[in-house]
Amino acid sequence: xxxxxxxxxxxxxxxxxxxxxxxxxxxxxxxxxxxxxxxxxxxxxxxxxxxxxxxxxxxxxxxxxxxxxxxxxxxxxxxxxxxxxxxxxxxxxxxxxxxxxxxxxxxxxxxxxxxxxxxxxxxxxxxxxxxxxxxxxxxxxxxxxxxxxxxxxxxxxxx
Numbered sequence: 822x823x824x825x826x827x828x829x830x831x832x833x834x835x836x837x838x839x840x841x842x843x844x845x846x847x848x849x850x851x852x853x854x855x856x857x858x859x860x861x862x863x864x865x866x867x868x869x870x871x872x873x874x875x876x877x878x879x880x881x882x883x884x885x886x887x888x889x890x891x892x893x894x895x896x897x898x899x900x901x902x903x904x905x906x907x908x909x910x911x912x913x914x915x916x917x918x919x920x921x922x923x924x925x926x927x928x929x930x931x932x933x934x935x936x937x938x939x940x941x942x943x944x945x946x947x948x949x950x951x952x953x954x955x956x957x958x959x960x961x962x963x964x965x966x967x968x969x970x971x972x973x974x975x976x977x978x979x980x
Contacts, residue, residue: 831869834859838876849880867916871923874912878926881905881933906933921950925958928965937969 834855841852856876863869884902889895909930916923928943944962948955 831859831862831866834862835869835872838872842876842879847879847883849876849883852876853880863912867918870912871916874909874916874926874930877905877909877912878929878933881909882929885933903934906930910934919946921947921958924950925961928961932961932965932968935968935972937965937972940965941969 837855838852838859841848841855856873859869859873863873881902884898884905887898889898907930909926913923913927913930924943924947928940928947931937931940931943941962944958944965948958948962951958
């Protein structure tokens with residue numbers, strides 16, 4: 822009800838995206854409706870791009886965490902979370918400010934695409950940018966190293 826009177830104000834759209842992803846059981850499909858409308862503002866505002874990238878990383882990670890016993894649905898799930906990670910990477914590349922959070926989101930996106938070499942490179946930069954409280958980043962770094970050792974995937978050239 823608030824969206825129409827606001828004239829699809831970007832702040833309202835951002836809050837709606839955040840609301841639907843912060844629920845106990847996130848509704849990413851519903852949030853995507855508002856995210857798509859918000860994308861019109863992303864061309865002019867890097868903060869909006871960053872927020873959209875966070876949304877796509879969260880959605881990608883949520884899809885990645887689910888499993889399906891049907892092999893065909895499992896392949897579709899893989900494709901979905903990799904596509905969402907690609908969207909996040911595309912948005913992040915247009916954000917010029919390279920903060921520790923930016924590098925963490927890029928690392929998570931690369932990790933979700935099974936591109937462990939650039940994921941490791943980005944998490945290292947995130948740790949450098951936040952050395953005093955890098956515990957969660959270091960745990961994620963350990964996970965990346967495990968997957969890299971297990972699968973030895975080649976680097977993603979674009980990250």
